[in-house]
Amino acid sequence: MRLLSNEEVATVLDWPSVIEELRKLYQEVGSGISVSTPRTDLHHPGPPSPDGSPTAHYLKAMGGGFVGGGVAALRLSSDRVRFVSNPSGLRRVKDPVRPGRWLGLILLFDLHTGELVAVLPDGVIQRMRVGATNALADDYLARPEIETVAVFGSGDQAEAHLQALASVRSFDRVRVWSPTPEHRGRFAARMQERLERPVEAADTPEAAVAGADLLMTATNSRQGFVPVAWIRPGLHLSTLQRDELTPAAIQAVDRLVVHTQLWEVNATSAGLPWVEGRLLRDHPESASVAWEGYPTLGDLVAGRAPGRQRGEEVTAFVNNIGLGAQFAAVAGLAWRRCRELGLGRELDPEWFLQAMHP
Amino acid sequence: MRLLSNEEVATVLDWPSVIEELRKLYQEVGSGISVSTPRTDLHHPGPPSPDGSPTAHYLKAMGGGFVGGGVAALRLSSDRVRFVSNPSGLRRVKDPVRPGRWLGLILLFDLHTGELVAVLPDGVIQRMRVGATNALADDYLARPEIETVAVFGSGDQAEAHLQALASVRSFDRVRVWSPTPEHRGRFAARMQERLERPVEAADTPEAAVAGADLLMTATNSRQGFVPVAWIRPGLHLSTLQRDELTPAAIQAVDRLVVHTQLWEVNATSAGLPWVEGRLLRDHPESASVAWEGYPTLGDLVAGRAPGRQRGEEVTAFVNNIGLGAQFAAVAGLAWRRCRELGLGRELDPEWFLQAMHP
Known part of the structure; x- marks a missing residue:
């Protein structure tokens, strides 16, 4: 042992x-x-x-x-x-x-x-399996040639996913946005050195996403923040949890793949009503999405669901929960x-x- | 640690x-x-x-x-x-x-x-928690004064339940039945010494159960073997798994309590179709019982469901699955x-x- x-x-x-x-x-x-x-x-x-x-x-x-x-x-x-x-x-x-x-x-x-x-x-x-899983999905869903990657979030998971992506796609530049200027600045400096290509901190979410071919989100948000307005032909969205796309953005995607249809089971003590309340409301927006209608990463990799079919398709991978x-x-x-x-x-x-x- | x-x-x-x-x-x-x-x-x-x-x-x-x-x-x-x-x-x-x-x-x-x-x-x-859980249920469901205990099964779990029962009820004699004469004979000798009261091996299931006030079952049977014919007024049945009572016997019980309403979740590889088949058919009889209608041991102990109300009631505890x-x-x-x-x-x-x- x-x-x-x-x-x-x-x-x-x-x-x-x-x-x-x-x-x-x-x-x-x-x-x-x-x-x-x-x-x-x-x-x-x-x-x-x-x-x-x-x-x-x-x-x-x-x-x-x-x-x-x-x-x-x-x-x-x-x-x-x-x-x-x-x-x-x-x-x-x-x-x-x-x-x-x-x-x-x-x-x-x-x-x-x-x-x-x-x-x-x-x-x-934990960090590597999440980043690598999203990169694997990206490999089936993103366009073969991408130039600009937008990153939302400046934590460890954003770093892991961006590093993993570099193993399946070459790209020319990265723009990162997160609410705290210091955090996004440090992330940009660190990742520019590691990836040996330009990584810049954007001043606004819109500046980060403008012209991006791939948008990756790695935030703790419990409310969708990716609006339909950001979606343009050929974009691939890759999220690290289930709450980052607005329900309208989910509707606007041509081809969406979820990680799995196996969801968590909760057991919460009656001594914790506030936790129970919080857990029940934990994913208020995404709970209304009909996730069961989407294929999974397993379907994609095993050839039971198709990946990207056309350059102008809008694709998304939602890493809803781990396995x-x-x-x-x-x-x-x-x-x-x-x-x-x-x-x-x-x-x-x-x-x-x-x-x-x- | x-x-x-x-x-x-x-x-x-x-x-x-x-x-x-x-x-x-x-x-x-x-x-x-x-x-x-x-x-x-x-x-x-x-x-x-x-x-x-x-x-x-x-x-x-x-x-x-x-x-x-x-x-x-x-x-x-x-x-x-x-x-x-x-x-x-x-x-x-x-x-x-x-x-x-x-x-x-x-x-x-x-x-x-x-x-x-x-x-x-x-x-x-593992053994103590099962035996003690059944004995705890027996304490709420069996008559206060019992004389004869019938035991079906001669393994470790039967031994554990019988020993645990001795902590919540005094009783005068035990009759054990299991298919192999040598096994039931050894069990009887061992338990007689340990419990310091008569424990005899019965020659037939009917001889074991005749006149018993409490019938405990601790077998691996996947088919109910306790028929309605064995049920008499005042009897308490205490089973270590969900498949031992026939559906008709379950119907004949006046007051039945299950261990829990929390059932197992199975995940079986497609590389094991025979296991999957077996698991799906694992509890063929008991799968048809409407277990969800019965109170649990927690309900009983917390006073949310009543225990035995009358001497002539027929009661049962089914230890359907662990917690x-x-x-x-x-x-x-x-x-x-x-x-x-x-x-x-x-x-x-x-x-x-x-x-x-x-």
Whole structure:
């Protein structure tokens, strides 16, 4: 049993390999060979926080397998969540478990023996699987030749998606917008150096999107902010969650693909009515979209749904929610490579086995 | 972070404490304070077995919390499953992960800090939580004075339920029936010594059930075997799974309580059509029962549904499926007691934390 660190995982993973591993995975997903269980979200009341705001414990779990990789994974996180009122409603803050420390784990099992073969933190893999999944979808939906990429958001996920995109498309320039000038400025400087091409911070959302061939959104917005007015022929939209396109923009897209039709299952303690209320209203706009009518990334990669057909089509990929199988594929790749290199801490596998028959 | 063994868990748990901990838990369950997520079952194809029978990897997970105990738990198991044909259909065999070793774990989290505080094997707790849950239900549903207990099944679960029952009811004698004379004989001898009262092996099912005040079933049967003919006024039926009562017997019961209305969620690979077929037909009879009309154990313990009202009533408890919250309550109790006694192996909690913000 190998215990890996984020540093070790980052050492062995590169964008092209992760994207190709996911391409193999989504072949399986589209043909029903790889399956996942719905993400389960469990909330119970926590102690009052020093600032008086209510808190909750949030235990999240999702499972999935990748037959080609010979592994199944269970990804789980245990978070202390605090709900802080601000003018636009309740904002959710994840407090650390210990100062500067969070708890997110991937348990990796060998499909052949059933053994627990690795325990990995989910940080690096979480970001890479999201960025790589969107880039994989972009590869089927964006025009082969694109010049200008607009990025909304300047956080880690925006960075991950933009880096991943560079593995499937060449592009000439990037324009980034996020509300805080300092954040978008830093993002532009960092990504210009990394991508070795012009990345500029835009002064307005409209300036970022003007003339873009691909618009990627990586924000925490719970309200659609991409209006129909931004949509022009040939544009590809690639979002990291389900609330970023306005319902009108969704209607204006010619070809929309969602990540999956497997949605989360919530269990919220009656001791947390405010959390329940928030969760129920969590996706107020996107809850009204008939997502079940759209094909999935698995359909796309397995050839059961067509990708882009014409240059002037408007396409979109909505990464509505994650899949446990993504963790099986990416953590499986990291585990194999770490094992080859002798990376990680070996723990006695007997610690996690028992003599009692189930 | 404390790593515990089955031996340590068994040392610190006793039936009365486990039953009382579960009584507190079901008060929370009945009022919606403690919640659980549906059990998720994930099946992917495994390698062909030496005897040629198809195999699967089965990853199972279930989560739940217990606010009074300050903990949430995720219980998971990773099993190698082989389907063997026999005259009555496919029989499921769980093969060990390593010779004589199985993988079932409980991860226990502190609701206040979010930290992973313990990892426990699920063997001892699995058996105790089932037996104690049925005994708790029996305490609300069986007549206060009972004399004869009939037991169907001679495995570990039958033993656990019978031992747990002895904590909530005194009774004078036990009659056990299971198909193999040697098994029921050994069970009778063992339990007679342990319970210090007569336990006899019956020659026929009818001889076991004749004159019984309480009939407990702990079998693997996938077809109801308790007919209406066995039901007499005042009888209490207590089953460890959903398939043991015939639909007609269910109809003949005056007051029936189920464990929970939270059913499992299946995800089965298309690479396993035979497993999918089997799973869909897994509970052919009980699938036709309108379980959703019955109150749950939480309703009963929280006073939202009445227990037995009259001596001649026929009552039944059907332990249809487990709840993650049971593992939170029982593992939480074991963890607190092991901590007090200094039992278990301390692991560095930093191994399971990361610096990356989720």
